[in-house]
Amino acid sequence: MxxxxxxxxxxxxxxxxxxxxxxxxxxxxxxxxxxxxxxxxxxxxxxxxxxxxxxxxxxxxxxxxxxxxxxxxxxxxxxxxxxxxxxxxRGHVAVGAVTSHAVDLPSLLAAFHDAHPGVEMTLVEGSSDVLVERLRAGTLDAAIVSLGPNPPADLDTLVVADEAIAAAVGHGHPLAARSSVRLAELGGLPLISLPPGTGIRSHLDAACAAAGFTPAVAFEAGDPVLLAQLAARGLGVAILPDSLARSRPDLHPLAITSPALGGRLAFAWRATGPGSPAGRALLALARRALEVVGG
Incomplete structure (x- = not known):
């Protein structure tokens, strides 16, 4: 037979x-x-x-x-x-990540390498919108992205950090004497922000639109650290993750109020799952590790 x-x-x-x-x-x-x-x-x-x-x-x-x-x-x-x-x-995995984030990605990739030493790994950085498009196209297996007000419906996500969005200025700035700033007050000030398509910028634009004004962004950059450096030199008000704003001694952080702004960092992948065995193995390991971090 x-x-x-x-x-x-x-x-x-x-x-x-x-x-x-x-x-x-x-x-x-x-x-x-x-x-x-x-x-x-x-x-x-x-x-x-x-x-x-x-x-x-x-x-x-x-x-x-x-x-x-x-x-x-x-x-x-x-x-x-x-x-x-x-x-x-003999597989390959490709992972993306926004430029600045709090996820211990090196430890995650090292653990995957220890478990599957024959798999080649590629790590790329980019803005959230670019990373999302690469996930959709299948050129990335997973990515760490900042979620805007409307998360992509065709991706699955695991939120790993939920953090306030803050303003930050140099110590010589007039706002340095205050601990907070109302969103409406930012309408007349030069802002330093991530570019459109990033999670933080999406939250900022949506909140400003709801308040009836367009933010006056004087400087844009994809690296939050560069934004912080520009603000420290007195070139404007940086819009940053709260943890970064408070971690730099050359900056004075300000809570944004009326309304407060918040962003979410997430581990994301296609809703249909990665296409390769190696990608699926990475996703399984990452979900086990990050579900603990994300709570």
Whole structure:
């Protein structure tokens, strides 16, 4: 008994005849007929009733069919298992991340490397909107992104940090004597911000639009540290993650009020899941590690 005989038998049953089965498996009809006759001789019983225009199962065929399907399914599962193993030996994963974030990505990638030393890894930095598009295109398996007010519906996300968005100025700035600033007050000031498409900028633009004004962004940069340096030199008010604003001795942080602004950092991947075995293994490891961090 050969697997192809079982495959042809199932194909004839599902297609309802030899001609359509031959087209399905791309084998000449006489070849299919000959192989099924060999299968019937091995069982010692006809499996198909060929007397009508539509091929039907005999009683013996009815008994054999579920076992034939199970055998073919087991072979396919074995092939997938080998593909998964090969993919984890010679695979590749691509991870993206926004420029500044609080996730311990080096430890995560090191743990993945220890578990799967044969997998090549690529790490790229970019703005959240670029990373999201690369996730959609399949050139990234996963990415750490900043979520705007409307998270992408076609991605799955695991929020790993929920942080206030703050303003920050140099110590010589007039606002340095205060601990907070109302959002409306920012409307008349030169701002230093991440570019459009980033999570923090999306929150800022949406809040300002709701308040009836457009923020006057004097400087844009993709690196929050550069924004902090510009603000420290007195070039404007930087809009930053609260932790970064408070961590720099050359800056004076200000809470934004009326309303307060907040952003979320997330580990994101395509809703359909990564396409490669290595990508799926990375996702499984990352979710285990980051679910603890994200709470």
């Amino acid at each position: 050969e697997l192809r005989q079982l495959e042809y038998f199932v194909a004839v049953v599902e297609a309802g005849g030899f001609t359509r089965a031959a087209e399905r498996v791309r084998v000449a009809q006489p070849g299919i007929s000959a192989q099924i006759r060999k299968l019937e001789r091995e069982f010692g019983q006809p499996l198909l009733d060929r007397s009508a225009r539509v091929v039907r199962l005999t009683e013996a065929g009815e008994a054999v069919l579920p076992h034939a399907r199970a055998a073919l399914g087991a072979v396919e599962d074995a092939r997938l298992a080998v593909d998964e193993l090969v993919g984890l030996v």
